[in-house]
Amino acid sequence: AEARWVVRTVLGAMRLGVGEGILRDAIAQAFLDGPADADAVERAYAVTNDAAVVAETASREGLQALEALDLRVFRPIKPMLAGKADTMADAFAALADDDGVALVETKYDGIRAKLHADGDGDVRMFTRRLEDVSAQFPDVIEATREAVAADRYILEAEVVGYDPETGEAVPFQELSRRIKRKRGVDAMAEEVPVTVHVFDCLLLGEDSLLAESLRDRLAALGAVFDPIADRIERADHRRTADPDAAASFYETVVAGGHEGVMVKNLDATYQPGSRVGYQLKVKSTMEPLDLVVTRAKWSEGRKSDYLGRPYLACRDPDSGAFLEVGRMHTGFTDAQLEEFTDLVEPLIESVDGREADLRPEVVLEVEYEEIQSSPTYGSGYALRFPRLSEIRTDLGPADADTIGTVERLYGEQ
Structure with missing residues (x-):
């Protein structure tokens, strides 16, 4: 008790x-x-x-x-998190091993997933928020079962949606429709087909690999993984001791429409839920912010039944509080406004006029013109012209960017 x-x-x-x-x-x-x-x-x-x-x-x-107590199949854990580096050179210098070698991988804009198999033929897919979405992704389950020559395992991957006509990656917002789909799953799989990009192995057979180095985890993956083109593949990567080769790969990735790369230390063990400096992401432009919605206001006119104009907040890791950094006035399509309302209405804690205070759970990826110093909000900062990039249903409030990130970006302008 x-x-x-x-x-x-x-x-x-x-x-x-x-x-x-x-x-x-x-x-x-x-x-x-x-x-x-x-x-x-x-x-x-x-x-x-x-x-x-x-x-x-x-x-x-x-x-x-x-x-x-240890890792167990069908009991999902939080993903290991990455920090952010200003430049490719900084990331490579920070994470190269004693031989000067680092792993550089494409950073995909998809669903970060854990793929579990129990040894009895049951394969399941879990999101970074630990949701079982196996039923929504039968194509992922089938491809994983065919490509992995092992009975019991936990793999980590990024599931990326593609346009079946152009072959180009679709935005996360488009892919996320598959997570919510309960009916017509097969039709949706044809409309938004996916490729699984595998990048880690956390358990193989009866052995947890969390305490093993990334180098050894990837060796274990390579021993049992047979990629199937366009369905399930190893995440595109370079393992190199040449900073120029790493920089060239980064430029190729960005030119291909991806947002950047992940640079990883090959000696690193796996630290669930931690941002411990063993991997860094490098992006091509000033990064958007993942922010939590703390308040929203009912719209006017024909959209008066929908909640919008959200107040946005970053996270203070010391106090656990969410500190507002601004308010988004525009940027929702009609479909996004409806989706946003469905997400936040159950989170209403109090209402004052047309404004609702919300339990801080919904995360938005937000772009903006610049960050300004401002006494208006609790953070001391305000985003200028914030606009919606994506509704991040794969993220929770603990994944939101911190006040430290806002301060760093403010200083870099």
Whole structure:
């Protein structure tokens, strides 16, 4: 009962991504030897992503059983996150190994997915928000089953939608329609076909590979993976000790319509949910911001039934608060406005006139002209002419950009 109480007291904060530290310390204090065992609790949560399992294991079986918890098929975990580098040269210099070699991969604009197989023929696809979307992507399931010569595994990949006529990648917003589709799945798969770009192997057989280097994880992947052109492939990459070759690959990727590259350290272990400096993304232009919606206002005229004009907020990782950085006045298509309203209406906490305060859960990718200093918003900054890039249904509030990112971008202008 005590374990369940601990979990319930922080569950609301956990949903917003600000309660992990509170939960870790509470479990360590209540059931173990306090701060000395906090790291063991944090690791157990990272490999299970299940607060109840961690609390109950600590309370009933103790530290040794907690340390034995590990990755398990069909129990998805959070993805390892990437930092941001200003230039290709900076990223390569920071992440090359002792031999001067780094891995450079195309950064795709798709659905980050974990592909699980249990050894009994069941293959499932989970999103970065840990949702099982296997039913919506039968083509991904079939391609994975055909391409992987192993019975039990967890792979990581980016699922990218393509225009069947032009062969060009479609925006994430177009691909995300498949996540929401419950009927007509096969027709939607023909309308927005996908290619699975595999880039990591986290479990093979009975062995968790989280503690292995990226170099060894990729060797394990290569031993069992047989790509199928246009259906499931290895993420396009270069493993090189030549900074000029890495820069040339980056330029080719950007010229091909992708937003940039990921640069990875080959010695890195896998750190679920962490942004630990083992991989950096390099983009070609001033980056958009992923921001949480805190308030919205009912529109006027023919759109008066829809919520729009959202207030946008970045995340303060120290306090867990969301700090507003502006308000978006335009940028929704009619279809996007309807989708946005469907997403935020269940999150209304209070209403004042035509304005609604929202539980901060919906994330928008936002472009803008510049960042200005402003006393109007709690962040101290305001976006000039913010406009919608995408509704990021694959992201949660814990994935939102931080106040530190806003400050950095402000300083770089």
